[in-house]
Amino acid sequence: MSIIKAVHLRKRFIVKKKEPGLKGALKGIFAPKKIIINALDDVSFSMKKGEIIGLIGPNGAGKSTTIKILTGILQPLSGEVEVMGLNPQKKRAEVVSRIGVVFGQRSQLYWDIRLGESFELFRRIYRIPDEEYNANLELMDSLLGIRRLIDIPVRQLSLGQRMRGEIVSAVLHSPDILFLDEPTIGLDIQAKRNIRKFIREINQKKKTTIILTTHDLGDVQELCPRLVVINKGKIIEDGALDAIVHRLAPERILQIDTDKVKKDFTYPHCKMIKCEENKMWISFNRENVSASKLIAALSAEVRINDLQVKEPDIEDAIEQIYGEG
Numbered sequence: 001m002s003i004i005k006a007v008h009l010r011k012r013f014i015v016k017k018k019e020p021g022l023k024g025a026l027k028g029i030f031a032p033k034k035i036i037i038n039a040l041d042d043v044s045f046s047m048k049k050g051e052i053i054g055l056i057g058p059n060g061a062g063k064s065t066t067i068k069i070l071t072g073i074l075q076p077l078s079g080e081v082e083v084m085g086l087n088p089q090k091k092r093a094e095v096v097s098r099i100g101v102v103f104g105q106r107s108q109l110y111w112d113i114r115l116g117e118s119f120e121l122f123r124r125i126y127r128i129p130d131e132e133y134n135a136n137l138e139l140m141d142s143l144l145g146i147r148r149l150i151d152i153p154v155r156q157l158s159l160g161q162r163m164r165g166e167i168v169s170a171v172l173h174s175p176d177i178l179f180l181d182e183p184t185i186g187l188d189i190q191a192k193r194n195i196r197k198f199i200r201e202i203n204q205k206k207k208t209t210i211i212l213t214t215h216d217l218g219d220v221q222e223l224c225p226r227l228v229v230i231n232k233g234k235i236i237e238d239g240a241l242d243a244i245v246h247r248l249a250p251e252r253i254l255q256i257d258t259d260k261v262k263k264d265f266t267y268p269h270c271k272m273i274k275c276e277e278n279k280m281w282i283s284f285n286r287e288n289v290s291a292s293k294l295i296a297a298l299s300a301e302v303r304i305n306d307l308q309v310k311e312p313d314i315e316d317a318i319e320q321i322y323g324e325g
């Protein structure tokens with residue numbers, strides 16, 4: 001049983017294009033040039049309860065549009081959406097009462113009142129029972145230190161503090177699914193760490209299903225066993241993070257420190273990628289070369305003082321994917 005199901009989603013935006021200059025502006029008034037943007041072009045994926053996925057892709061790829069359709073904010077041009085078995089457009093109120101949404105680029109809090117008053121409003125809107133509200137606030141205080149912020153007007157909070165507030169307001173009603181659209185954007189390392197910890201804990205403790213979009217590969221590496229990569233409105237990868245990284249960036253790099261390098265060292269299936277005064281970098285593929293055999297062959301020819309094997313990382317893999325897109 002899938003908790004989220006998106007089947008062949010398409011979404012188009014039609015925008016009026018202005019031409020430059022006064023002439024263009026006048027022309028635009030009488031005969032605006034329209035262009036069609038295929039924001040989603042046949043997007044399908046599903047999620048099981050309790051899963052965390054990282055939805056990643058370059059700017060304009062369609063991540064936010066996907067989230068807006070899944071949360072009932074936008075209607076798809078065609079295709080089907082099911083969230084907890086419900087159509088989020090047709091059953092908007094019921095779906096909204098069981099999901100939480102955070103848009104990192106847009107605040108859902110009321111700027112002129114204290115953070116705690118915002119929480120109280122959500123409590124009434126969602127009719128959250130006292131016991132549940134207090135328990136959630138307690139948990140959020142332990143994870144995000146929220147209590148010391150509740151008497152501060154939202155407009156006076158720092159970005160990191162406000163993001164903590166946004167997140168808490170999205171989970172006070174114990175949602176089954178949490179949509180986090182760039183929750184770490186613009187935050188410093190410490191603030192990011194807090195939010196990552198929160199995501200991990202709420203997923204483990206409450207089995208909350210989470211869709212996370214982010215530009216921060218650290219977020220993905222730490223939190224998401226599964227990656228869905230979208231580019232130009234199409235899903236171009238969907239699978240285990242490890243497998244994607246492994247498949248797209250299988251090269252490992254052996255770096256050695258030596259007294260005297262051997263510039264013409266060769267070994268089957270390996271490539272010397274860099275050579276300095278007393279350092280050598282050799283790339284090899286785990287599929288056909290074992291690190292220990294390569295090291296043994298090397299040590300027969302040069303004296304190895306130190307060595308390091310660098311595994312391919314997600315950044316290499318992503319570069320590979322976007323480069324193709």
Ligand SMILES: Nc1ncnc2c1ncn2[C@@H]1O[C@H](COP(=O)(O)OP(=O)(O)O)[C@@H](O)[C@H]1O
Nearest residue numbers: 013015037039058059060061062063064065066
């Ligand atoms: N309300 C809108 N009106 C017109 N174009 C839009 C609108 N929302 C998104 N788009 C366009 O749709 C595409 C996908 O946008 P979006 O889903 O926001 O991308 P992402 O979140 O991956 O950066 C982009 O080309 C964007 O400019």
Ligand SMILES: [Mg+2]
Nearest residue numbers: 063064065181
């Ligand atoms: Mg976006």
